[in-house]
Amino acid sequence: MALMEVRIKRHGKWIVTKFVEEYSHDLDPPRRALKHLSHNVSHKNHVVMNMMDQFHGCGIGPSKIAKAINATSGSTPxxxxxxxxxxxxxxxxxxxREGFM
Structure with a gap:
């Protein structure tokens, strides 16, 4: 398995003390990596954030907000x-802050 061990020495510098380059699995190509949850940033889009705030202001809960946005969006859910x-x-x-919901 891939491994990198790093330690800080007394003089304040970081030193790589152990490095193993072997992988225990195949890496995904970039087009497939975009589907990983860690790569999903659709919810950070300003239009989506504004929609979330508007729905929330109407008293709609998070699960229904996610369903509504996913139904209208062609991006990553x-x-x-x-x-x-x-x-x-x-x-x-x-x-x-005063006046914040």
Whole structure:
């Protein structure tokens, strides 16, 4: 399996102490890697974020918001978790602001 071990030395520099280049599986080509969940950034599109906020303002829950956006979008689908994280991030960034929902 691939491995890289890095340690910090007393003088403050990082040193690679162990490196194994062997892979235990085939790597996906770039066109297939786009389908990995870690590559999905559709939910960070400003149009999508505005739609999430508008739906949320109408009292619609995260799972229905995700379904509605996925039904109208041709891009990589977003999940309920993406929607919930967007609202959590908004709350975190707007703590202490008056008039924020």
């Amino acid at each position: 977003i999940t309920t978790l993406h929607v919930s994280e967007h609202f959590r991030e908004n709350r975190k960034n707007n703590v202490g």
